Amino acid sequence: MAASFPFPASLFPTPWGDEDPTSGQTRPQGPGRVLIIDDDPDVRELFQDILRGAGFDAVVAESGAEGLAVLRSDPQIRVVLLDLLMPEMDGWRFRHHQLSHPQFAAIPTVIVTGAPLGGAAHEQLQAADYLSKPVPREQLIGAVAKYCERSSAGGTPAR
Numbered sequence: 001m002a003a004s005f006p007f008p009a010s011l012f013p014t015p016w017g018d019e020d021p022t023s024g025q026t027r028p029q030g031p032g033r034v035l036i037i038d039d040d041p042d043v044r045e046l047f048q049d050i051l052r053g054a055g056f057d058a059v060v061a062e063s064g065a066e067g068l069a070v071l072r073s074d075p076q077i078r079v080v081l082l083d084l085l086m087p088e089m090d091g092w093r094f095r096h097h098q099l100s101h102p103q104f105a106a107i108p109t110v111i112v113t114g115a116p117l118g119g120a121a122h123e124q125l126q127a128a129d130y131l132s133k134p135v136p137r138e139q140l141i142g143a144v145a146k147y148c149e150r151s152s153a154g155g156t157p158a159r
């Protein structure tokens with residue numbers, strides 16, 4: 001049984017312009033970038049430092065809207081780390097937009113939140129994985145490594 005999104009689609013105008021979403025290809029897993037979307041600058045910096053130290057290329061966005069702009073402009077995004085609770089465009093709305101466009105829906109999204117999620121939320125979000133804050137370093141690296149190859153052989157270990 002397909003889960004419905006808790007908000008009507010009419011609340012979310014399409015942010016993608018005149019692009020044909022069906023013309024996009026599924027993005028391959030491989031070397032690429034990790035997109036970190038979180039409104040907390042300390043979390044963004046910490047995750048980016050950890051992932052870069054582990055050899056991943058990581059970029060950040062401070063809101064869902066900024067994250068959508070990065071997805072549109074950066075074909076190297078291989079996985080998204082998404083906070084749910086953010087002002088303006090939260091993770092739920094970001095995920096709704098992402099899932100409504102096949103070329104972006106194919107990009108694995110890992111929900112990173114401190115909020116408890118029930119089974120219905122898992123069905124609605126359709127995320128590749130879920131991490132609870134605070135996220136241990138090795139768990140963060142492991143989740144990203146499932147979907148994105150490291151851009152460098154090693155990297156300097158993050159503290």
